[in-house]
Amino acid sequence: MRNGPEKLWKVIRGLGLFALSEALILAETEEAASRAWLKVLLGAGYVREEGRRGKEKMYRLVRNTGPMAPEAKTMQLLFDPNTTDCWCEDIGLKCPASRGRIPADKRDLARNLLETGKPYRDVARILGVSVGSIHNIRKEMKGDVD
Numbered sequence: 001m002r003n004g005p006e007k008l009w010k011v012i013r014g015l016g017l018f019a020l021s022e023a024l025i026l027a028e029t030e031e032a033a034s035r036a037w038l039k040v041l042l043g044a045g046y047v048r049e050e051g052r053r054g055k056e057k058m059y060r061l062v063r064n065t066g067p068m069a070p071e072a073k074t075m076q077l078l079f080d081p082n083t084t085d086c087w088c089e090d091i092g093l094k095c096p097a098s099r100g101r102i103p104a105d106k107r108d109l110a111r112n113l114l115e116t117g118k119p120y121r122d123v124a125r126i127l128g129v130s131v132g133s134i135h136n137i138r139k140e141m142k143g144d145v146d
Contacts, residue, residue: 004029009069012047012061013086017057040072071125110137 007027012018015026020038024031035132038059041047050060106127114137124131 004033005069005071008034008037010067012059013064013067015061017050017058017060019053019058021056039068039074044070046070107137110134111141114138114141 004027008023008029011023011027020031020035025033029124039045042059044063046061046063046065047059048062050058052058070072091110106129110123110127110129113126114120114134118126119130120134120138124134127134
C-alpha cells in the first residue's frame with residue numbers, strides 16, 4: 001500500500017499542473033501532511049507556483065525525476081557560514097565545501113557503503129550526491145578510472 005507522499009506524487013506527475021485541493025481528492029491523502037510535503041517540494045524546486053484558478057493557487061511539476069516520490073528527511077545539520085563546513089548529526093558526517101568534488105570523508109563513506117552491497121541509488125541518496133558520482137567512485141575502487 002502506498003503512503004500519502006507516494007500517492008500524491010503519482011497524482012502530481014499525472015496532472016503536471018494542479019491545485020492542491022484536486023490533487024488531495026485524487027490521491028485520497030490527508031491535507032495537513034500533504035500541504036507540508038508540498039512546501040518541501042516547493043523549497044527543493046520540484047514544483048513551482050503557477051498563478052491561481054479562482055482563489056486557489058496552482059502548482060506545476062518542474063522536476064519529474066521518476067515514479068518514486070522524493071522523501072522528506074529530517075536531520076540535524078549544523079552549517080558554519082564562515083568556513084562553509086557542515087555537520088550532519090544523523091550520520092556523523094562532516095561535509096567541507098567540495099567545489100564540485102565529493103569530500104574525502106564522503107568518498108570514504110561511499111566506498112564503505114558500496115562494499116556492503118548497497119545499491120548506487122541508495123548510497124547517493126544517503127550522501128546527497130548524484131548517482132553518477134557514486135558510479136565514478138565504484139569505478140575507482142575497481143581500478144577502471146578513465
